[in-house]
Amino acid sequence: xxxxxxxxxxxxxxxxxxxxxxxxxxxxxxxxxxxxxxxxxxxxxxxxxxxxxxxxxxxxxxxxxxxxxxxxxxxxxxxxxxxxxxxxxxxxxxxxxxxxxxxxxxxxxxxxxxxxxxxxxxxxxxxxxxxxxxxxxxxxxxxxxxxxxxxxxxxxxxxxxxxxxxx
Numbered sequence: 001x002x003x004x005x006x007x008x009x010x011x012x013x014x015x016x017x018x019x020x021x022x023x024x025x026x027x028x029x030x031x032x033x034x035x036x037x038x039x040x041x042x043x044x045x046x047x048x049x050x051x052x053x054x055x056x057x058x059x060x061x062x063x064x065x066x067x068x069x070x071x072x073x074x075x076x077x078x079x080x081x082x083x084x085x086x087x088x089x090x091x092x093x094x095x096x097x098x099x100x101x102x103x104x105x106x107x108x109x110x111x112x113x114x115x116x117x118x119x120x121x122x123x124x125x126x127x128x129x130x131x132x133x134x135x136x137x138x139x140x141x142x143x144x145x146x147x148x149x150x151x152x153x154x155x156x157x158x159x160x161x162x163x164x165x166x167x
Contacts, residue, residue: 044125049096051133058133060124063089068123079123085116087123097135100154104143109163113138117154132157140164 045065048057063069063079070078079098080087084105090097100116102109116138121131136154140147146164153159 046125049134052135053133056133058126058130060126060130063123066123080116080119084112085119087116087120095135097137100136100138101141102138102144103141109140109144113152113155113163117156120154128154128156132159 045062046059047062047064048059050057064071064077066079068080070081072078075091077089078086079089084103084107086099086101086103088099088101090099098120100120102112102116105112117131120136121128124131126134131154136157138152138154138160139149140152140163144164148164150161152161152163
């Protein structure tokens with residue numbers, strides 16, 4: 001009788017241990033699946049930039065740490081660049097500014113501007129309204145017909161100017 005009790009306790013102990021190991025492994029697999037799940041976007045570091053009136057800040061994706069950015073030096077970074085436009089970020093005297101430089105290309109200038117502005121919004125992770133509160137210049141390459149040295153501003157902001165009729 002005593003042997004039966006000891007065997008029963010031993011079987012109960014082994015079964016409990018096996019259940020504990022099974023549940024631990026299952027829980028570990030689920031947590032690693034959640035961490036590595038493609039549906040879980042990686043957290044994007046943010047930085048706060050002063051608005052153009054210096055009364056508040058706008059939280060933007062840290063473009064200095066973005067994999068698609070090219071840090072030129074501690075003050076200058078190429079946020080986005082292609083054959084049609086360049087988007088640059090500057091930090092001089094703690095004034096953070098941006099330049100969208102539209103290049104001469106085969107596509108209509110209006111389309112180039114829209115693509116550059118959309119890329120700017122996407123890279124910084126901000127809305128049009130937030131972009132209008134930042135210091136952003138938009139300029140044309142010298143080889144664009146009708147180009148001047150003026151700042152055209154973002155097309156959707158109050159200071160935005162119409163582009164010259166080009167290509």
